Amino acid sequence: MAASAPRVAVIGGGVIGAMSAWQLAGRGARVTVFDRYGRGHDRGASAGESRIFRTIYKEGGGYVPLLRRAGELWRELEATSGRELLTLCGGLTIGLPEHPDLLSVRRCAREHELPHRILDSTQAGGTFPQHRMDRAEIAVFDPNAGVLRPEPAVQAALDAAESLGAEIRSYQPVDELAETATGWRITVDGHRFDTDHVLLCPGPWARTLLPRKEISVQARLITACWFAARDVAGHRPDRLPIAVRRHAEAGFSCFPVLDGVAVKIVPHHLGWPDLDDPGDLPRGAEPAFAKAASAAVERLLPGLVPHPVRIGTYAEGFTPDEHAIVGPLPGSANATVLTGFSGHGFKLAPVLGEIAGDLVFHGKSGYDIGHLDPSRFA
Ligand SMILES: Cc1cc2nc3c(=O)[nH]c(=O)nc-3n(C[C@H](O)[C@H](O)[C@H](O)COP(=O)(O)OP(=O)(O)OC[C@H]3O[C@@H](n4cnc5c(N)ncnc54)[C@H](O)[C@@H]3O)c2cc1C
Incomplete structure (x- = not known):
């Protein structure tokens, strides 16, 4: 792998962090995922046997292009993992x-x-x-609606990331984050870890990890x-x-x-x-x-x-408007946040991983995600 490939620390290995790790590792980033629990655990938002996938979206037609792409990526992850993850039962x-x-x-x-x-x-x-x-x-x-299987889906995405070179560190809670001249220093169980970019995917732990007004979760x-x-x-x-x-x-x-x-x-x-x-x-x-x-x-x-x-x-x-927070962390360089999925993030997770890749590599995404801008709660 090229030495110039960015080092990305993904904090949170729920479905959003797992899909992001898969997509980032696929683009050549040197990825390390930290999670306070084990792979596919049932303590956060990404467990419980089943999740709804829908393409006709009551939360707004603006999500339709994202859902179409998510559907394709769910099939790609199934092909990669050999597991059935999405059953289109209507x-x-x-x-x-x-x-x-x-x-x-x-x-x-x-x-x-x-x-x-x-x-x-x-x-x-x-x-x-x-x-x-x-x-x-x-x-x-x-x-074109159906049922997703959350535990195997998280595991499939982490496995896919790992096979592309990502390191998955379970039972490693991130205690501190500090911006440095060139990136970020994170403290995990008393140990320091330097990285070029942090991707913050803490799910419902957003306030604990990021006690800032604009991360209103x-x-x-x-x-x-x-x-x-x-x-x-x-x-x-x-x-x-x-x-x-x-x-x-x-x-x-x-x-x-x-x-x-x-x-x-x-x-x-x-x-x-x-x-x-x-x-x-x-x-x-x-x-x-x-x-x-x-x-x-x-x-x-x-x-x-x-x-x-x-x-x-x-x-x-x-979040207050029940749309997620996705984008560069306001006021910080080399930090991207994806959190606050408000009860409807699972089905979108693979395309959110792709968007995380866009944000880390280019600072912006071609998808229309203006309504998810983190600065709207500042
Ligand atoms: C019961 C339920 C039903 C749902 N139904 C649907 C549905 O039908 N369809 C749908 O699309 N969506 C649904 N959702 C929403 C969807 O499941 C969530 O939006 C999605 O799983 C959020 O994933 P996440 O990765 O953001 O959060 P999580 O899965 O909670 O992952 C966050 C991870 O971050 C880790 N973490 C946090 N802080 C730290 C730290 N400091 N250091 C290290 N690790 C840390 C946690 O351990 C956790 O693993 C539902 C949610 C729930 C709870």
């Missing part, structure tokens, strides 16, 4: 036609001419009886619940698309059976409370939370046994 957005999410999904599909089908409750009930819909509700079906607790399917075959990805449900009584995302037992639900209507320390996750959910999640399942997903068989707790970093 996706449903279900709710009343006038619900803001239904309106924005339809607008996005129309404006970007994305294939989709709009089903009334009778049509949807015939094809997707797993969901009990009210008569006035509709479902928007996105054939609040860690929040997201709880997922798994409910056993009465008919497992009828709830696998070939029969049950991923879904985002917007009902008057409950809102959640819903994932097909991947473990041979249960459908995963991530309730949205029960709140995602702030966490003072993302490292301090509760072991499970309060009984009131489990009871409310069960009530939503009993009402809206009749094919599931309405008592959770498994509960998982995860931390995610949210």
